[in-house]
Amino acid sequence: MLASYACTPAETRGRLYDENESAFRSPFQRDRDRIIHSSAFRRLKHKTQVFVEHEGDYYRTRLTHSIEVAQVARTIAGALGFNEYLTEGVALAHDLGHTPFGHTGEDALNALMKPYGGFDHNAQALKIVTSLERHYAEWDGLNLTWESLEGIAKHNGPVTLLRGDGPVTGDLPFALADYNARHDLELHTHASGEAQVAAISDDIAYNNHDLHDGLRAGLFTVAEICDLPIVGRAFAEVDRKYPGLGAERRRHEALRRVFGVMVEDVLITSRRLLQEVNPGSAGDIRMAGRPVIRFSDHLFNDLKEIRAFLFKRMYRAPSVVAMREQVTRVVEELFPLFMNDTALLPEDWREDVARAQSETELARIVGDYIAGMTDRFALETHKRLIG
Template sequence: MRPDIGFGAQSRAVYAENPLESRGRLFPEPESPTRTPFQRDRDRIIHSSAFRRLKHKTQVFVYHEGDHFRTRLTHTIEVSQIARSLARALRLDEDLAECLALSHDLGHTPFGHEGEDVLHECMAPFDGFDHNAQSLRVVTHLEQRYAEFDGLNLAWETLEGLVKHNGPLVGPDGAPLGKFKGSRLPFAIREYAQRQDLLLDTWPSAEAQAAAIADDIAYDAHDLDDGLRAGLFAIDDMRDVPFLADILADVDNRYPGLEESRRIHEIVRRSITHMVEDVIRQAVRNLTDTNPQSAQDVRMAGRCLVEFSSAMAAAEKEVKRFLFARVYRHEDVLAVRRVVARVVRELFEKLRAEPGMMPDPWNAGLETLSDNDVARRVCDYIAGMTDRYAIEEHRRLFDDTPDLG
């Protein structure tokens, strides 16, 4: 007997996604007798090669700088925890929220955002590169493990949330929105849209919205933590940000003389708590006001429902501005970014000119591909690399690989 979606099924809100009513998979499969569609998707993501590689893909700090800084994998786990907490409080489907959190960074390149920026520049003549679109490409094409299909054949709700967790990608007229306004949607999204309609002109499910804001919360918290522990700024520098200054004052008042490492942890965990609780309060207000009676009502609400309050949104922007100045634009970070940018650019240029230098199976059938398709294959190959593997490949192909140590 198939379970009625397991623990928590009775408390799921009417506006939550119901896995019993999933729109299914591109390639139909028999239902599992023990797992919901979203639980199966979560398991497929965790067992994928792309998920395992997240362990050796970095965020801000590259792999040589220490074992205690976040990687894409640790970040993903933190996002997943926050997304599940939000979903539980809002009576959403926790498995879907977790699934979207676990999959959101599968398309990221080696060396964090620098790798993405360089690949986008290199791919400019060939339709560009976008990590979110690449995540879709990973789960619908590049993971080649199953006998009957390429990709992971995830449920419609998972793919929809993965593609547009930050909001609609096109307007009612089909014109791209947001960062794609005035241009075209990324190649991977356009390509897949020909096979399955993901309703790109609507908002995503509440579960996808929860995963998206969980990503922001986790980013802010762990970049504060890593930046402090790396010595890029001092605790007292955070007094320039009122939100952080209030937290710091509370910690110091409660625990005078607290040792540095515990002081950092208290600040970070309280920032997460304040943001999570704010999102829950604001989402409850939004859901009460809009009164959605189904998951589709959430999509058609015309706005994000799982969000910060206006006050917290302003505070969070101040935190991001602080991190941009003190961490992302710190000269020590920029110096490494310049080095890894060279690695990615030279890898692309070399392999674009000599694609046969790629290993099996990436070098198969090249003679049948167009120039654009060859460039896309090179891009896929590089985007899937870990930091270490990118350095090793550069060392294999060049005699002057930079030393990141």
């Protein structure tokens, strides 16, 4: 049962290119399925979160992370009366635009692309689903519904300011501004409740699994994270209920409770906010002027403490920093190599190169190609071409 403020298939704003809809799948179901069948989604298998792909088989990849986010998002969406298919689609697509080597690769590529409009993974995800996926006979991209595109573009909140004479788009990432000029996604408003659920589910998933991956990597110990809010209480509860439990089961039982605390807090807080806003439609949520899906202030402050610990002990751990330096060099050396010798690009990319009218257009093509690489392929390509 959908709430009055949920996005409904019957009220979708449609697709950029008209097509006949399915008799047995809703538009949002078809969006989700197209995302799952896309090449970019498959590549997430070999793109990592914090660790580089070859460092271990048990660490999260972008693919496993996206699946975990989608699972959390479906749970929250169902409990709050939102459309689960739309929520799931946005959750599955939210990381499609990530470069190889996680945020390290994105930082390196963004620095290289600064003279050409910069690089942003959310904008790149939109470009992938509207242009770079080229499998259908009648259009480039996946031809997703407006609601799915909106969710991908602004699930983290409005991305433009609104002044008296209209939205201010000067600081938008190039790929986002380029598409929005052709298909207005109303970037000055908040996204649908479904997209907001997908965004907070991303926070829930990575807060939990970064603790798990950091423990597995030996970057910190259980004793150290037991000093953190939420986490310490979870381990204490497990110890009371299961004294003498083995280390791996103890860790799993505690971290699943951390997961549960975050989900429950979002549900309680968001139900209260929805009652305050009292939206009668999905549009009311977009125009509410504030998010309606969020953590409580108390839990948000607890999570800030956890993130500060992870930043110091995991994201800036010496072994991680050393690898960051290596993979940054890979991106920094591949970009000028392709810019100076486009014959090194695969043949199907050279057609785009032939149509490029400027250095900026060429740089955008090279940036798209590097961004689409997996960790493994980027390392292999660098070794083959540079050594």
